[in-house]
Amino acid sequence: MKLIDKYILKRYLVTFSVMLLLFIPIGIVIDVSEKVNRMIERKAPFNxxxxxxxxxxxxxxxxxxPIFLFLSVIWFTSKLANNTEIIAILSSGISFQRFLRPFLMGATIVCIFALLMGFFLVPKASKGFLDFRNTYLRGNSYKTMETQDIFRQIGDGEYIYISNYNFLSKTGFNFTYEKFKGNKLIEKVTSNRIKYDEKTKKYSLFNYLKRTVGQNNDVLESSDKKVVKFSFEPDELTPVFYIAETMTIGELYTFINKEKEKGNTRINAYLVVLYKKYSLPVSAFILTIIAVAVSSMKRRGGMGVNLAIGIVIAFTFIFFDKVFGTIAENSDFSPLLAVWIPNMVFGTLAFYLLRNAKR
Structure with missing residues (x-):
């Protein structure tokens, strides 16, 4: 590694680290000022x-x-340009591709670090962060939402359906249980309402009707109320919406496979979380190339113009990422395509800007 590589790589990593260290305390101060009253009201323990x-x-x-990385690269590359250091480097016979190499080395280090963080450390932090917010800052309002049209496979040849389910009351409506042997239905249970009892760990079925399919005649059993024990827990019906964010990469793959077998209708939301673990670190390369291409030219307006352009591009990237992720979570749009569209769009932009920067 040549001296120029060490110089640029050091500036790349140091500026990125300083940017994080500067902005995160500001975020903490803002968060404390907004939420300290709720913490006091709900007596959140200091530890x-x-x-x-x-x-x-x-x-x-x-x-x-991605925003911190992008702005930090623009910041120190603009300083290089304003100090005419880039002109000196390129005038010495170094090509623009060669000048870009230490930036890509830095992006590789950040990408690997972000990938490992996303696989193992971030899920544990997400669980603590989101659990605390929902316990002390939001209360249990997220549990009161009703989920509709729940289909699940709860065992070998056993399926259930609930048209509406409420977290808080642990009550479901229009419940159906079906048991198959091969492709043949052998048992079916229907109920207008089903309610879980946490003490007995059993379910109360109201307007209960059971049909056992026989070779010649079916056997019917009905009751106004029937207490039944099933092999599934209420939380398995509708896992909390942020559960995928709290799992390591291995746990997430296992969880998604199980939810696919159960027929979970929210599977796209979990796939978006999975694919983002890979797409977000890759954005480090794309945003680095864009930042260097935008800020390597000395502009009349100075560093402020480059930063303004950088902020617009960075927030546009985040906007694309959020919009397409939300579309995939709430429709049949491919989660894989939705997650990678921002990288594809901005990758094309990076190629175009890099081509012009070489000229």
Whole structure:
């Protein structure tokens, strides 16, 4: 590694680290000022608050690292351009591709670090961060939402359906249980309402009707109320919406495979989380190339113009990422395509800007 590579790589990593260290404390101060009243009202323990802000640092550093990386590269590359250091480097016979090499080396280091963080450390931080917010800052309002049209496979040849389910009351409506042997239906249970009892770990079925299919005649059993024990827990019906964010990469793959077998209708939301673990680190390369291409030219307006352009591009990237992720979560749009569209669009932009920068 030549001296120029060490110089640029050091500036790349140091500026990125300083950017994180500067902005994260600001985020903590803003968060404390907004939420301190709720913490006091709900008597959040001090040790849990400390752990919460430890998780807060990891969670938001991972969430916003593309913006921090992009702005830090623009910042120090603009300084190189304003000090005519880039002109001196290129005038010495070094090509623009060669000048770009230490930037890509830095992007590789950040990409690997972000990938490992996303696989193992961020899920644990996300769990602590989101659990604390829902316990002390939001309350249990997220559990009151009703989920519709739940289909699940709960065992070998056993399937259930619930038209509406409420987290808080643990009550479902229009419940159906079907048991198959091969492709043949052998048992079917229907109920207008089903309610889970946490003490007995059993379900109460109201307007209960059971049909056992026989070779010649079917056997019918009915009751106004029937207490039954099933092999599934209420939380398995509708896992909390952020559960995928709290799992390591191995746990997430296992969870998604199980939810696919159960016929979970929210499977796209979990796939978006999975694919983002790979796409977000790759964005480090794309945003680095764009940042260098935008800020390597000395402009009349100075560093401020480059930063303004950088902020617009960075927030446009985040906007694309959020919009297409939300579309995939709430429709049949391919989660894989939705997650990678921002990288494809901005990858094309990076190629175009790099081509012009060489000229």
């Amino acid at each position: 849990e608050i400390v752990v919460y802000y430890g998780d807060f640092i990891i969670y938001f550093a991972n969430l916003l690292f």
